[in-house]
Amino acid sequence: xxxxKFLIIxxxxxxxxxxxxxxxxxxxxxxxxxxILYELGLKDKIIAMDKNSDVKExxxxxxxxxxxxxxxxxxxxSLKADLIILSTFNRADREDFIEFMKKKGTDVIxxxxxxxxxxxxxxxxxIGEKTERKSEAENIISKMEKEINExxxxxxxxxNKKKAYFxxxxxxxxxTFGKDVFMNEMxxxxxxENIFNDKSGWxxxxxxxxxxxxPDIIFTSTYQVDDPVKEIIGRGNWNIIKAVRERKIYPxxxxxxxxxxxxxEVIKRIAEASYPEYYGSK
Numbered sequence: 001x002x003x004x005k006f007l008i009i010x011x012x013x014x015x016x017x018x019x020x021x022x023x024x025x026x027x028x029x030x031x032x033x034x035x036i037l038y039e040l041g042l043k044d045k046i047i048a049m050d051k052n053s054d055v056k057e058x059x060x061x062x063x064x065x066x067x068x069x070x071x072x073x074x075x076x077x078s079l080k081a082d083l084i085i086l087s088t089f090n091r092a093d094r095e096d097f098i099e100f101m102k103k104k105g106t107d108v109i110x111x112x113x114x115x116x117x118x119x120x121x122x123x124x125x126x127i128g129e130k131t132e133r134k135s136e137a138e139n140i141i142s143k144m145e146k147e148i149n150e151x152x153x154x155x156x157x158x159x160n161k162k163k164a165y166f167x168x169x170x171x172x173x174x175x176t177f178g179k180d181v182f183m184n185e186m187x188x189x190x191x192x193e194n195i196f197n198d199k200s201g202w203x204x205x206x207x208x209x210x211x212x213x214x215p216d217i218i219f220t221s222t223y224q225v226d227d228p229v230k231e232i233i234g235r236g237n238w239n240i241i242k243a244v245r246e247r248k249i250y251p252x253x254x255x256x257x258x259x260x261x262x263x264x265e266v267i268k269r270i271a272e273a274s275y276p277e278y279y280g281s282k
Contacts, residue, residue, distance in 0.1 A: 021107070023131055027081035028053065029068035032260035033111065036124055037085075039140055039261050040133040048079045071097045077104060085127065087111040114259040115180050117148070117189075123259065140261060147264050148189055151271050154278050155191030162274050164192045165215040165243070168202075168257060170222045170231055174210075177202050182259055190271035192217070211241050217274055218243040221256040 027048040028034040034053035037046055043058060051065040066076060068086065076084070077100070084106060086098070098108045109130055111123050121141045128137025164187060168175040177183050178199030187194050195213040196205065218241075222228040229249045238244045250273040255262040272279040 021082075023083040023107070025080060025082045026131070027066075027068075027076065027079055027084045029084060029086040030258075031255075032123075032258040033085045033087060033127070034058065035258065035260040035262060036127050037131075040124075040128055040131060040136050042131060042133065045131075047081060048076075073097055073100055077101070077106075081106055083107045083109070083130070085109045085111065087114075114182055116182050117144075117185050117263070120144075120182060120259045120263065124261075144261065144264055148267065151189055151267055154275075155189065155271070158191040158275060158278065161191055161193050162216040163195050163213070164217045164219060164270075164274070165195050165210055165213070166252075166256075167218065167220045167222060167228075167232070170220075170225050170228060171207070171235060174204055174207075175202055176205060182263070183256065186256075186263060186267050187270065189267050190274060192270060192274050207235065207238070211238065214241055215243045216248060218249045219252050219256075219270060219273075220249065221252045221254050223254045 024045055025047045026037060026042060026045045028037055028046060028050060030050050031053045034046070034049045034055055037043070038055050038058060043061070046058065046063055048064045048066055049058065050068045053065065064079070066072075066079075068076070073096075076097075084101060086108065087110070098110065101108050107130075109126065111126065114120055114123060121144070124137045124140055125134075128134050128140075166176055166183065166187065168177070176196060178194065178196045178201060180200045181202065184194050184197060195210070195215050196203075218232060220228045220232065222231075225231050228251055232238065232249055233244055233247075235244075243249060250269075252266060252269055253262075256266045
């Protein structure tokens with residue numbers, strides 16, 4: 001009986017190790033995935049990345065950039081990746097693409113919609129486990145948690161919290177967000193109240209509604225215009241908004257919308273701009 005149990009254990013361990021796999025040719029389907037792979041120490045294994053990825057060291061390495069939004073199956077297959085990591089950023093023909101790649105023997109990870117910072121941690125863990133970087137993933141998460149808690153410690157002492165409007169793209173398609181979006185959680189950590197925290201998901205508000213909610217601060221991660229702050233100031237009748245009248249408009253890097261490690265930089269930027277008296281900055 002003992003021998004039988006021992007053989008079962010050996011067979012189980014053999015089956016697990018047989019299916020474990022080291023990936024040497026990884027294609028990243030979104031900027032956030034690229035950033036996570038880089039932080040996990042996998043830069044030498046990345047053979048292609050989404051065209052919007054902008055990690056400087058990877059750019060210096062001349063790693064090919066391709067579009068994973070409008071997916072060209074044959075051209076991506078020609079990269080001969082052994083692992084492709086996609087996210088909700090990759091919408092067009094995603095299911096057909098995944099099915100095709102799996103039939104051809106290429107593993108594909110699909111990262112589902114990220115709505116919270118906890119989801120970001122889960123994403124880092126999933127990629128870390130799949131690429132044999134579990135300890136590195138946990139170290140990254142621990143560092144993120146530590147830095148977020150440092151901001152929370154300051155935020156909990158803020159009495160009069162400021163109201164903010166966060167703009168992702170310029171007029172007329174002024175995308176913003178409510179609850180159930182990880183960026184809303186970033187504002188909360190920084191001690192800022194989203195003027196649209198009674199809404200859910202991503203949406204386009206009207207100029208009139210934004211003006212009526214009268215934010216104390218405006219953040220913009222818009223990069224489609226040369227000077228997003230000037231563009232906001234120049235909108236008709238927006239001088240009635242406190243943030244515009246007092247010129248409390250702050251550009252935020254476009255990495256703000258990426259659910260990756262860089263959210264820490266963005267949270268700190270939001271906190272410091274909102275409450276310089278608490279952070280000793282201007």
